Amino acid sequence: MKHNKYPKLFEKGYIGNLKVKNRIIRNSMGTYLADGNMYVGDRTIKAGAEAASGGAGVVFMDNCTIKEMYHMGLCAANDTYIPGLSMLAEAIKDHGALAGMQLSHPGRDTGFVGGTEVVAASSVTFEPWYEAGAALPKPLTIDEIHDLVDKYGQAALRCKKAGFDLVEVHGAGGCLPTNFLSPNDNQRNDMYGGSLHNRMRFLVEIVRSIKKYCGNNYPISIKLSIDDCEPNGIRVEETVEVAKVLEKEGVSMLNLMMGTHAVVYPSTGFYDINIYLSQAKQIKDAVQIPCMVGLGVQTASLAESILESGQGDFIALAKQEIADCNWPNKVKNNQEDDIRPCIKCLVGCTDNGIIGHHPIRCAVNPTVYKYYEDKYPQAKVVKNVAVIGAGPAGMEAALTLVKRGHKVTVYEKRKIGGTLHEASSADYKKDIKLFINYYEKQAQKYHLNIIQEEATYDTIVNGGYDACIIATGGKPRTLDVNGLETGKVTYALNYLNGEVKFDGENALVIGGGITGAEVAVELAKEGKKVTIIEVMDQFLALPSAVIPAYQMAVEQAGVKVITGHRLDYVDHDQAIIVDRFGNKKELKADGGIVISAGFMPQLELQEKLEEETDIEVYTVGDAKKVRQIIDATHEGYAVARMI
Structure with a gap:
């Protein structure tokens, strides 16, 4: 029976000889959930079962390296890994999904995931990584290539013996096969370098090796970067030709992505998904085998439109499945208001997980992979709890308290979401609006008592x-600078929420963090000439995978950045800045000055309540310490779980 709202999404499909119950695939992503030396443990098994229970047709839980090496995932390098892998495959299938396993070798990216044996086609890596101290890969010899090709086949056989219904080769994102496919990374002059025919030889030999060990009918998927978005790298024209060859070699499905582990802006709100979808369509039109697409898909309506327009055959969900592994079932059962949406921040999954070498977390879901405790244990003693502030920390706390059975009153002087509204004002941050909408719908569902007052x-x-629970957020850090009252001066939140706009041509932004960058880009969209003044020597110093996307946006907007200077004073339409040596510069500021000097915690109310009452008092989120959305949601949840 067809689904009344999303008939394509819940239509059965085929991958080789496998019948899939719907068009939703839980895409592979390293989790750091493995035990010890990358063996499958209880956490991985529970994660696989949980993903399958959520309703996906196929679950690729984590991935396996083909040889023993430190990695964010699992391993299939020898037969001792089979028992654990078999338990994972069984758990996935017992909960209603087909079990897939991705095979990988990180190649030049080995150092990126914490390994030490860095090898690739050539001694070439992503230049910014090299400048940051990354090890250059050791070029593989012909014998080493042949050995690795054989290891792919052996690893696939182990996965097949373990009960996985299909395997996928990670041939994208900067992993080893892409080091051969990329004309920039591959500088070889032998049978594995030069022409595209030679550069795809390694990947083709991997497919043949898997078929040799597993048989011609065992389904194989290949993950490809349509465009790696790196200088002189992989482009769609060559990927189309690679796809054609892979189809002839008997590959059953293509999993199409954009970018690499080094270039992640296609996974952020800065990237126009229509570019990806149009290029995915070029590949789909060139082959007859199914293509899996899904870069940045969060909503069922988008997924359905992709399938309906023929841009893809299956929808791949990775980050959205981490945010809410029950996405498929919630969509199927008309519970879309209950879906926690991925906001494409990359903080929990990439910064904390892949780069930080911690088990993956999620900014919008503080319960992800916390199998060591009940998510919402019922309160032993029902308490009357006030939550001050309905931003992410306050709302997460309030909803957790209600689910546990407490009586809750929320005080919010503005509206649900708090400063998420300012954070979502830029078009490339619009995904945060989905998170605000989620909290609004959950407040209605759980009949939260929200009083609109301070x-x-x-x-x-x-x-x-x-x-x-005090969740009032941080307060803007003010500047003690002479002459502010003489000029067109405001603070970042006032600009971002639309309260203040200035005429004039030349605008200054004081502060070179993420908020300052967002303000600068928005001012530039108004047609202003914008300059960012940052007191530190580095602009956008926060270590995050998303920083290059901000740097690109600032550069494309034509924004000028001056580091090592602070605002000294303002004289009407002029601003004077000074460096640490006392050297001063005069800048035009007729188009306004927006101060983005960060935020400060607000602890006064907690201190007074603790000193003068016996009320249990907790401060969470930016009110306690200025950080990120992930800290707010996780802290709100953790505190509410303790009460």
């Missing part, structure tokens, strides 16, 4: 509350 000490003391 709570004070007296409000809490006179309210009869047993506990109070």
Whole structure:
């Protein structure tokens, strides 16, 4: 029976000889959940079962290296790994999905995932990585290439013996096969370098090796970067030709992505997904085998439109499945308001996970992979709790408290979401609006008592509350600079929420963090000449995978950046900046000055309540310490779980 709203998404499909119950595939992503030396442990098994229970047709849980090496995933290098892999495959299939396993060798990216044996087609790596101290790969010899090709086949056979219904070769993202495919990374002059025919030889030999060990009918998927978005790298024209050859070699499906581990902006809101979809369509039109697409898909309506327009045959969900592994079932059962949406921040999954070498976390879902505790244990003693602030920390706390059975009152002087509204004002941050909408819908579902007023000490003391969670967010850091009152001056939040706009041509942004970069880009869109003034020597110093996307946006907007200077004083339409040596510069500021000097915690109410009452008091999120959305949601959840 066809689904009444999303008939294509819940239509059965085929991957080789496999019948898939719907068009949703849980895409592979390294998790750091493995035990010890990359063996399957309880956490991985539970994650696989959880993903399958969520309703995906195929689950690729984690991935396996083909040889023993430090990695973010699992391993299939010898037969001792088969028992654990078999338990994972069984768990996935017992919960209603087909079990897939991705085979990988990180190649030049080995150092990126914490390994030490860095090899590739040639001694070439991503230049910014090299400048940051990354090891240059050792070029593989012909014998070493042949040995690795054989190892892919042996690893695939182990996965087949373990019960996996299909395997996928990670031939994208900067992994070893892409080091051969890329005309930039591959500088060889032998049978594995030069022409595209030679550069794809390694990948073709891998496919043949898997078929040799597993038989011609065992389904193989290949993950490809349509365009690696690196200088002089892989482009769609060559990927189309690679796809044609792979089809002839008997590959059953192509998994299409954009970018690499080094260039992740296609996974952010800065990237226009239509570019990806149009190029995916070029590949799909060139082959008869199914193509899996899904870069940045969060909503069922987008997934359905992709399938309906013929841009893909299956929808790949990785980050969105981490945010909410029940996405397929919630969509199928008309519960889309209950879906936690990925906001494409890359903080929990990439910064904390892949780069940080920690088990993956998620900014919008503080319960991800926390199998060591009940998510929402029922309260032993029901308490009357006040939550001050309905931003991400406050809302996560309030919803957790209600689910546990407590009586909750939320005080919010503006609206649900708090400063998420300012954070989502730029078009490339619009995904945060989905998160705000999620909280609004959950507030309605759980009948949260939200009072639209600013709570004070007296409000809490006179309210009869047993506990109070303060989630008021941070307050803007003000500057003590002479002459601010003479110029067109405002603070970042006031600009981003639309309260203040300035006429004039030349605008200054004081502060070179992410918020300052966002303000600068938005000012530039108004047609202004924009200059960012940053007191530190480095612009956008925060270590994050998304920083290059901001740097690119600032550069493309024509924004000028001056580091090592602070605002000294303002004289009407002029601003004077000074460096650490006292050297001063005068800049035009007729188009306004927007101060983005960061935020400060607000601890005063907590201190007073603790000193003068016996109410349990907790401060969470930026009110406690200025950080990121992930810290706010996780802290709100953790505190509410303790009460």
